[in-house]
Amino acid sequence: MREVYADHAATTFPRHPQVPEAMSSFLLDIGCSPGRGGYRRSLDASRLVYDSRALMAEFFKVPQPEQVVFTPSVTYSLNLLIKGLLQQGDHVIISSMEHNSVVRPLTRLVRERAVTLDVVQCNTDGTLDPLQVKNAINNQTKLVVLTHASNVTGTFLPVHEVGEILKGKDIFYAIDVAQTAGSESLGFGAMNCDYLAFTGHKGLLGPPGIGGLCISERAAEATESLVEGGTGSRSEDENQPGFLPDKFESGTLNVPGIAGLAAGVKLVNELGLETLQKHKRELTAALLLGLAEMPEIEVYGTKNPHTTAATVSINVKGMDNGDLSFMLEQGFGIMTRSGLHCSPLAHRTIGTFPQGTLRFSLGWTNTSSDVEHILSALSEIIREN
């Protein structure tokens, strides 16, 4: 059966062969650990890591390569900044579209560090009035965390406008670009943020197991590490080094993951960010257009391909979205994800808690024929149920 992968918000698929090739090439041709030995192979590994760091810095327009810290995942990046920055009694502002990778660590800090949390309410289409953030600021406000785009509806949050509001204030600003890196142009400086948390295995087309955090100088200083250990630097010191990137990178790095991420980002650069964005918008527009003609289907989000990532959440009247997801795969080879997508707050916001939605998320490997296939499959399922 034909396969149509529509779960790009979970991970990119199919992967370009140059990603595993870059990983194999590191493992077989270089193979050694970076920064730990003085021999050529170790230096080659260090160079690969440095070059990849510089590539990421260029991609996100971060001033210095060492301001890019490699982490195992965007979830780790978010935990690192949340737990590393917030202290007893600090106030935090997040949106009501945030993922559990933001909500769960904060729920813990509310309990353990008496952190106070304001969840600013997004509209039912997932949009947010930036003034909501402004109005929530108080004297204790230490951090604002926003996702660039919801993983449920794809809706963009006004990250640039909030950056303007926070400019010059003594408040740290974190943006989760898990859903937009590799599709949207993201300037670290232009967004006026302190933290940009990314993952390698979605729009950046790399492998799972690698992500990162771009960090401002003031944030690097104010943030404690999440994990301490061997850094290959200042080994004589029983304290973690304070400088970047070593402060936040303990233990042997995931160099095959870094090599795979670099291969993915090079592919994004070759394909062109604008081309990728345009392609995904066209597919999203076609999907939204087709869905709008089916009265049995409720579509969530802005329903506008220019204010949303390539993610569309729906429910079909009278059908369980888990059953629908199953039928789409069994009958038509279409891979989707149903349920809550690890974002209960977002589902409360759009009015789909606790049943959730069926999510289609499109990517660079999808075609307009895939969208037609999805639409005709939905028609057929609705007709027969």
Added chain:
Amino acid sequence: MREVYADHAATTFPRHPQVPEAMSSFLLDIGCSPGRGGYRRSLDASRLVYDSRALMAEFFKVPQPEQVVFTPSVTYSLNLLIKGLLQQGDHVIISSMEHNSVVRPLTRLVRERAVTLDVVQCNTDGTLDPLQVKNAINNQTKLVVLTHASNVTGTFLPVHEVGEILKGKDIFYAIDVAQTAGSESLGFGAMNCDYLAFTGHKGLLGPPGIGGLCISERAAEATESLVEGGTGSRSEDENQPGFLPDKFESGTLNVPGIAGLAAGVKLVNELGLETLQKHKRELTAALLLGLAEMPEIEVYGTKNPHTTAATVSINVKGMDNGDLSFMLEQGFGIMTRSGLHCSPLAHRTIGTFPQGTLRFSLGWTNTSSDVEHILSALSEIIREN
């Protein structure tokens, strides 16, 4: 020039091709995220993770597969257990041969949680009298952390004897097997431990970026997570799930890393743990024998291949170990590591702080001819300097 890799304590090299092949095979043939979608490819990824977990449980003789938690590194595993278990005022016992991945997080908790730390003194050859641990126990003792073998001298610590001492006590026991997994037979139950922290890229022959923690049921309950986020389970709950392995595995897993680790462990099983152990002991014995004939060389550790991992630290009288390491590579293609090896405490114990040592660490890909090459290179360097 001939290459002799003698830095297996840092990472395994050269890697068997079946490791990158398993990683590529996951990325290209399965490719999707486990535990997040209900479609076949996602279930295939879940099955790969489950099978790998079961393989690790069998390897370490852990009762249930879910008692094996995958982590990005042994450093992460150690931080997870140390920070997740210890609370205000708890007492901890470690040996004076521990790595910075144990010392640095504890140094932080001494400062932040008023944890009290007893560093029990090892002998100058790195050995430890288990009674030292017994004598250090007090009413506040919550945790004992021991490395199974020093990464500087290879010296085994009496992990089984300490396990006997702690049996039936309300004290948690963690063993760091970074240097011994894949060489020594390690029974989780037989060692009577609560935590066994391992890495994938050394004796287990896998890739860097993946490690794990075997955890007892009581420890799983007593330990807080280090990172919270999406687990694909109980998505409606703003708190981290409390069950294994989800409690400690947030965000998309490093599935290529897990696939590579499983390939490495299968290779260890095929080669045979006893065969690997015997091979490394024979090489270590030959190296120690040759070094004993060179009066200019001081050898640290027990100098007995049966009480040490395949790691030998030396200094040559009148020579800087950094220079020596450089000469060994430049003149003879021998890759070693000089300095403090991220273990300043261990070097203080053996009397080599702050200059450190030159470390040879041997592995399954080394041959007796490699050892002869190392010995003749050392002879030549000493003769000419």
